[in-house]
Amino acid sequence: MKRHCAHTYTDNGFERHPQPANLSLGVKERESIWAFPSSRCAGFCDDTIAACFCPSNTTYGRIPAPPHARLDAPPERRGRPMGYLCQPDKMPDGQHTNWGTVDPEELWGPAGWCMAEQPKLECHCMLDGFGGPVCETPYEPFCLNQCSGRGECNLGFCKCHEGWHGIDCAQPSQAVDTSVPGLEAARPWIRDFVHTPAAREFPAGATRKRPLIYVYELPSEYTTLMLQYRLFAEYCTPRIFNPDNTSYFTTFTYGAETGFLEALLQSEHRTLDPEEADFFYVPVFTACFMSPVRDVADSLFDFWYNVAFNRAQGAANMLLEAYHWIRGHLPYWDRRGGRDHIWLVTHDEASCYVPAAIRPSIILSHWGRTDLNHTSDTGYPADNYLWEAEHPQFEPRGWRRKVEGFPCFNRTKDLVIPSFKPPEHWRASPLLGALTRERSWLGFHRGRVQPENKAFSRGIRQRLEQLAVDQGWKEKHRIVVGERDKVEGPYSELLASSVFCLVIMGDGWTARMEDAMLHGCIPVVIMDDVEVAFETVLDLSDVMLRVPQSDLEQLPAILSGVPEERREEMRARLARVWHRYSYSSYPPYAKQLRELQEGHAAARDAPPLSQPATVPGLDPRQDDAFETVMAWLYSRIDATR
Incomplete structure (x- = not known):
């Protein structure tokens, strides 16, 4: 699927990309309802990640790989990212833009961001993996499970090595030699973030840690593409690396979306065999989509947003698309009517706009609203999930019918889980x-x-x-x-x-x-x-x-x-x-938790605590938020059959 930004700089000036014609709202009307300056690029737009870089014909512009190169080939020159904070306020003909704030001279002039070794203008290095005063320092970007050490991370998307595949490159082919060390052997900074017990070969009759959960391998549009499109490096992720490849936890409000998933991918509850699974986890990054990600003029995104350009409706349509993909490609939904499927929705009122089609599933969320005849309490019109929308093609019977008639939270089959609070918090x-x-x-x-x-x-x-x-x-x-x-x-x-x-x-x-x-x-x-x-x-x-x-x-x-x-x-x-x-069974979390404990013990001149419990016998690593969810799921196995 071809993706592109709304404007691109060429040798002849700005080029307007065509907009989809199947929406009832025009471009100007849509921009007046919900403006995404992040979608505007007055330079080279990398179609893979929808990110804006200095034009190729500038000193520090991005030069892509040659047309005949492999699809995953790196660019010939990384270039300096521009981001939506470094866009010109004028077109080449002098006409003012409504999406840029920077004088073009500060970008293209002799001392400009795209031309000078030490430019006067300082652009924010928003992209993950770009550090330093002029974004010249590459560092390790975030990927789930750091691709299990079996692939290269490209802003959240794992490009797996030959013989490995999956959202975190954890699944080997039969021909691959699994005894060969992964990238963590040569990159010690990712060693603490690679945990893939599910990839081990289990002997016949081995005791497994139930419930066993299979994580669906969905198209990247629903998952890691959202990470590639995120506005800032800290968005959508539970943790991130510094330019020196040390790591820290982010404070992203909806961090459980990827944090809980990574904890699951690294846990002994994960199985790579769907036939032995007790449950099926459906990873769809709707909160990342709503953060928002960098907007693109793409028919898929426009369908998700639908005719009202409403973020909640866009996220719900995203869930529906994933649901239809699962039913169209795999047999497991229809086997039990989706009752053994798990969806995590972490945005503000997300559990309220879960579509009726996936309500039979287990819904994990942070919002335990129980009243049946609920209405949106949001103060932001673009998040009002009951904003009606009609369209002869997309919504001939209206939008609200998709989500009405159900409580946001069903205490029998759903669960409200804790949000992700890093130890530093x-x-x-x-x-x-x-x-x-x-x-x-x-x-x-x-x-x-x-x-x-x-x-x-x-x-x-x-x-x-x-x-x-x-x-x-x-x-x-x-x-x-x-x-x-x-x-x-x-x-x-x-x-x-x-x-x-x-x-x-x-x-x-x-x-x-x-x-x-x-x-x-x-x-x-x-x-x-x-x-x-x-x-x-x-x-x-x-x-x-x-x-x-x-x-x-x-x-x-x-x-x-x-x-x-x-x-x-x-x-x-x-x-x-x-x-x-807390999420203290999640390996990166446990490491920072231990460091804080040791720091407190040293400050008191006391021996380190064996655990931060105040009651003898408690082990937070075994009874944390994640393991509490697992225990509850185990109790629900029979009810889903």
Whole structure:
């Protein structure tokens, strides 16, 4: 499938690529609804990754591989990426663009980004694998399982070596010699990120770790192409490399989409044989698609967005396309009506717009909304999943019929899982061995409030902040609610210094439950008809409080009314389940967790902890979020048959 950017620079100037003609909205109308400046390229557009580079006829332009070269051949010259932040504000004829902000002289002039060794303009090296002041330093980009050491990583897409295939190059052909070391032997920096137990040969009768899960090998349009198209290197990934090939975890909000998948690919629960699988995992990167990725004038993307140019509808269409691909190519969906299939949807209200066609499956999400007649609570029109759309070809019966009639979350067959919180996010937690702090704040919540966006958070955050200001909650009750500029200080330290931590929705799901649990702070859930992570599989009644949305004014009285003895009991019970909100069985996560523990132990001049548990016998590496999901799935095997 040919992909391209909306504009490309040629020797004769800008060339307008044709737009699809089968949409009811024209280009101008669509741009006015949802503008993607990232789709504009005034240089050389690499069709493979839809990324913009300096033109080939400039000193530091990208020169592609010759036409006769192999399909996976690298470019003759990498070139400097331009990105959407370094696009000209004028056309060659002097006409102003509505998608660029840079004077062309700063790009093409003698001291320009594309011409000078040390240009005056500094363009952001947005692409993964491009580092240094002028993006001149190549480094290891992120790929799932780092291609198992059996392939080269190209911005998230694995180009497998001969004899290997799959989303992470884990599946060998019969002729390949699996005893030959992979790339991790020559690249020690990827060694900690290559774990493929499923590729081992198991002797007959070997005990396997059930449930066994087969990960579908879908076309890259649904998975790794989204990684190649991501706007910034840190988008869509749980971790990334630095220019010196050291690694760190990202803070991408929807990081569980690829983090959970990589944990599954690296786990003993994975099987490469679909015939022995208990479940089938369908990897579709809808949250990455909505982040957004770099937009392209491509008929597939336009179909996903459909006629309304709505991100939620685009993501749902993406899920439907994957569903039809599976049914059209493999027999496993029809064998049990999809009941043994697993889909992970991590965007704000994603579980609400899962199409009816795949509702029989197990839906993993962060959003446990249970009311049947639900409407979108988003403050952003482009994410309103019930925005109706009709089209004689694409939607002759309208859009809403695809998603209406089901609760967002079915507590019998679905599961709300924790979001991905890297160890660094909770470095000040006493549960990691950090120094115990006085819990001086009675109640705490720091996060976006958006007073001008009335739909955001159902108005809960806005109302609480106003109450806190009007009634002096900070001074009278030691309760703080607000954004960063009003609640200053290191976030992890504030959480570790609070008795109660408020769990309030944002533009859909909230990660505040995980923040509270990982810091030993008692969660206070203020979301009607919404279940938090693992509430259906763990008894959290003695761990958290629930406050109805109608009782916001009584919050100080409710919190101060909990006696200290009761608080101690709740914290003691919390100490038995907090580890289920981390991903400590995921090998890269476990490594950083250990490093933080050792750092805390050294600061206290104490021996390293064997584990960060506060209750003897707990092993977070065996009872973490991932293994909790696996245990729940194991209990569901019979129900899917």
